Every structure is written in structure tokens, then in C-alpha cells.
Amino acid sequence: MLSIVDLIRKKRDGGQLTDEEIKFFIESVTTKRMQDCQIGAMLMAIWQRGMEAAEIRTLTRGMMVSGEVMRWPDGWKRLMVDKHSTGGVGDKVSLVLAPALAACGCKVPMISGRGLAHTGGTLDKLESIPGFNVQQSADQVRRTRLFLQM
Structure with missing residues (x-):
């Protein structure tokens, strides 16, 4: 079972997040299961420790499809x-x-x-x-x- 606190701790300590963990983070933010202070803590950990290319790709794609995706004629x-x-x-x-x-x-x-x-x-x-x-x-x-x- 994934835990928001565990994700923050993992990134704070320099760990690389898995695709599943990043998707869980995005879903937790978009469904408001994550408190603002936890979002801030995660973003601070990401800012301080950075992200690997694979993490950035997964985060970007996950954010892209987290809302309504419009299709143009x-x-x-x-x-x-x-x-x-x-x-x-x-x-x-x-x-x-x-x-x-x-x-x-x-x-x-x-x-x-x-x-x-x-x-x-x-x-x-x-x-x-x-x-x-x-x-x-x-x-x-x-x-x-x-x-x-x-």
C-alpha cells in the first residue's frame, strides 16, 4: 500500500520514484487526498533532490492526462x-x-x-x-x- 508520507520521505532522502509512485502522487493531488502541506513537502523534496529523466517523463505525462484532454477537429x-x-x-x-x-x-x-x-x-x-x-x-x-x- 502506497503512503503519501513514504513518498515524500523517499524523495527527500534522494530516492527515485517509480512510475506507480508518481501516478499515485498525481492522483492524490487531483482527488484532493493529499493535503496542501504534503504537496508542498513533496515539491520541496523534488526541488532539492531533482528528478531523473524517467521520473520527469512519467510526471509530465501523468499531469498531461490528469484533467480533461481536449481533441481538436x-x-x-x-x-x-x-x-x-x-x-x-x-x-x-x-x-x-x-x-x-x-x-x-x-x-x-x-x-x-x-x-x-x-x-x-x-x-x-x-x-x-x-x-x-x-x-x-x-x-x-x-x-x-x-x-x-x-
Whole structure:
């Protein structure tokens, strides 16, 4: 039987997590079986001890499929573009580039952050516009060219 405390201890002590242990960690986080302080402890252990390539691969793939995975229509294949950045002061590019690309017929799926330092994230800025809705259902996302998700 896997234990959250044992996983934290193993990683803290420099051990390599198995695929099963990493999947258990992700499932524990997404089902809220893991307390915030335990999540923090695990992330600190990972930050301090690092992860091997196999652990990173399993963690990344597990996180990727832990939520809803959207499928795009085949007709969008040559229209899909990505705009991603690490953010920063000003956040000037997303608010101009994404709508411009959408106006040119591109599909622009953007995952946007909140509360990034003192400037706020793109979603925070967009929510300051009266009536702007950043909460989009999967169906709404599929029906539009430009979509921002939290």
C-alpha cells in the first residue's frame, strides 16, 4: 500500500520514484487526498533532490492526462498556433498577438496564468473588462477561434 508520507520521505532522502509512485502522487493531488502541506513537502523534496529523466517523463505525462484532454477537429490541423511565454512585467504580447492571430483565421489555444507577481496574469487583466468571461466550457472553446483557459 502506497503512503503519501513514504513518498515524500523517499524523495527527500534522494530516492527515485517509480512510475506507480508518481501516478499515485498525481492522483492524490487531483482527488484532493493529499493535503496542501504534503504537496508542498513533496515539491520541496523534488526541488532539492531533482528528478531523473524517467521520473520527469512519467510526471509530465501523468499531469498531461490528469484533467480533461481536449481533441481538436481535423479541419483545425493547419490552423492551430501556440503563443506561450514565461510572463513578466508588462505582459504586452498576449493581449495583442492572440486576437490578431485569431483575426487571421488561426486557432489560438492559450492556457493563461493568474496572479503573476505585481502585474497580474493575462486572465486577471481580461477579467477587469466588464462582462468578459474567462470561464469557458469545452463546447465554447471548440466553437471559437481564440480561447483562454485557466
